[in-house]
Amino acid sequence: MYEWPKVPIVNTRKRLAEQYGPHEDNGFFGPGTVTWKVWAYPTSYILGFARSVTIEHLDPNLTAAVVTSGGVKYRPHTRYGRTLTYFGQVAFGATRPTAKAADVLVKVHSKAIGNDPVTGGRYDANKPSSQLWIHMTAWHSILYCYEKFGPGRLSAGEETQYWTECARAAELQTIDPATVPRSREEVIAYFDDWRPHLAASEAAADMVHFILNLEVALPPQMSARQRLLFKPLTTLLSKGVVATYPKYMRDLLNVQQSPLVDALVTPPLRALHTLLDRWLFARVFLMAVLAPQALPVVAPVVLGIPAENDITMTPRQAQREYGFDEPAQAHLGMRAKQYDRVFDKGERPSDEGLIESQQHIGAMEPRTAV
Structure with a gap:
């Protein structure tokens, strides 16, 4: 039987602050940045996150990598928590552990290689264009849901800062930061340019419908x-996530929802997220259920706990400071060995990076079919 998280109902901010220590530093953004403002709002960790990880599957290469790994379907709760933990580290985490997690993630992605049955080509999760697609669907979805179900549009200056910070975060991936859009217009153009490359295979539609049943993110120990x-x-x-899809994505994914339902779900979702923003107990309780491993990363920012050191860096500065290669050049030997195993010898890739990742972005539970 699943035991509910023990979250204090009264004097929540003070009592919760006693449970979570401060970050070592302010990470890559810090107080007053638009990233902290948008990503710390409650619309980010369910609506924004679910929107991004479903839309991602319109890239056939990503779908091939996800389906081959099997992690989403067999460990949905764990996969949700690990991914949300990493996104939380990028937005809020201290520089040293986040730079390390990003370095380890290159190793994790080194095993996500193979032959794509849809395109007939090879897929590689470390490919810069694939990483940029994931990055942009995440940052765009988080902002889109903030605008639709949260406080509304940012000012022009804030939006410029948001996309500048989006490019900064891209330094933690194999992406060339120069390729990251820097304005709303450039973001729209980016997604328009991707449309001819999108494909909703049977596998992609199946994964999206699976994820849209958001109950899969609940702990597997929960009773009926x-x-x-x-x-x-x-x-x-779930209906709120679909309400954010443009028509062409709904058509591709065979997701049906009327404009009336889109309109009806928006006011209650705005009210819900306003409540979560103001009622810390409900907000922390919900995250403790869905992604408990992400709480130590997110809670210090949500609770306003000052960092031990009032320091921020860019990812490039942190990589130099802590001795990590830029992601595009990281672990080239290991990545070459994975290519040799998969494409030359026809073997399964090594799980080396996946095993190491558990101490940085959360442990993996045993495989449990849903």
Whole structure:
């Protein structure tokens, strides 16, 4: 039987602050940045996140990598928590552990290689264009849901800062930061340019429909009765995610929802996220259920706990400071060995990076089919 998280209801901010220590420093953004403002708002960690990880599957290379790994379907709760933890590290985490996690992630992605059955070519999760697609769907989705279900549009100056910070975060991936869009117009153009490359295979549609059943993110130990308590919430949130899809994406993914439903779910979702923003107990409780490993990363920022050192760096500065290669040049020997195993010898890739990642972005639970 799943035990509910022990989150204090009264004097929440003070009592929660006692449970979570400060970050070593302010990371790559820090107080007053637009990234902290947008990513710390409650719309980010369910609606924004679910929107990004479903839209991602329109890249056939990504779908091939996800389906081959099997992690989403067999460890949905763990996969949700590990991915949210990493996104939280990028936005809020201290420079040293986040730079290390990004370096390890290159190793993790080194095993996500193979032959794409849709395109007939090879896929490689470390490919810069694939990384940029993931990066842009995440940063765009987080902002889109903030605008639609949260406080609304940023000012022109804030939006410019947001996309500048998006390019800074790209330094943690194999992306060339010069290729990252820097304005709303450039972001729109980026997604328009990607449209001819999008493909909704049977596997992609299956993964999206699986994820849109947001109950899969709940802990697998939950009883049927406990899951029933979350059913109205997960249903509402799922319809909210679909309400953000443009028509061509709905058509590709065979996701049907009327404009009336889109309109009806928006006001209650705005009200819900306003409540979560103001009621820390509900906000922290929900994250403790969905992604407990992400709480130590996110909680210090949400609770306003000052960092030990009032320092920020760019990822490039942190990589030099802590002795990590730029991601595009990191672990080339290991990546070459993975290519040799998969493409030359027809073997499975090594799990070396995946095993190491557990101490940096969360442990993996045993495989449990849903």
